[in-house]
Amino acid sequence: MTLRITSLKNSVDRWGPVSQSLHWLIMLLILGMAVVGLSLDSLPKSPKYFWVYDLHKSTGLAVLALVVIRLAWRLYAGTPAPVAGTPVWQARIAAITHWMLYALILAMPLSGWLYDSASGLRPLKWFGLFTVPKLAAPDPAVRDFARAAHEWLFWVLVALVALHVAAAFYHHIFQNDDTLRRMLPRRGSSGSR
Structure with a gap:
């Protein structure tokens, strides 16, 4: 039996398997990068540890590619409607939060x-496969700005993800609605809760 692309798309009431897979894969990669990124300053900048820096950078570029794919898929596959009974203000906050998460990611x-x-560091090879082009020439002012931006964006992302997770669990535990369940694979053959 062939799998049709329409069965991979999002439905009116839940995220499809492509959206779910991209969501959880990006989440896991960001979590791993956060752990590594927070420890980078404690590592000596020596050839012995360059692979850790390169792994962090390569994974970051993979996340960039995956979020572009996720946005393209979202445009193609659509989005589920808000869960029945969700107040308009909550649906708007959820939509704004999602777009802010995409922007931060x-x-x-x-x-x-x-x-x-x-x-002006040595060339970065994406997972050792090919050299990544530079976005700018060596420049201390740009370097310092980009580093500060990277750090601040990380903490804003942490706060927004915490809000996103808290809202999902609030809906799951206290509202007992399908907000969280529709981003999880269906259980059982019936596909219902």
């Missing part, structure tokens, strides 16, 4: 890429 790797470029 795009801005974080771009600021890191700019920081790497303006630092």
Whole structure:
């Protein structure tokens, strides 16, 4: 039996498997990068540890590509309607939060890429496969701006993700609605809760 692309799209009441997979993959990659990123300043800047820096940078660029794919898929596959009974103000806040998350997830790797470029460091090879072009010539002012932006964007992202997770659990635990469940794979053969 062939799988049709329409079965992968989002439905009116839930996120489809492509959107779910991209959501959770991006989340896991960002979580891993956060752990590594927070420890980078404590590592010596020596050849022995360059692979950790390169892994962080390569993963960031992978997240950048995945979020672009996710946005393109969202435009193609549409989005589910708000859960029945959701007040309009909550639906608007959710929509604004989602777009802010997308913007931050795009801005974080771009600021890191700019920081790497303006630092004048050795060329970055994406997972060792190919050299990533520089966004700027070496420039201390641009480097310092990009580093500060990268750090501030990270903390704003942490706060927004905490709000996003708290809202999902609030809906799941206290409202007992499908807000969280519709971003999870269906259980059982019936596909209902």
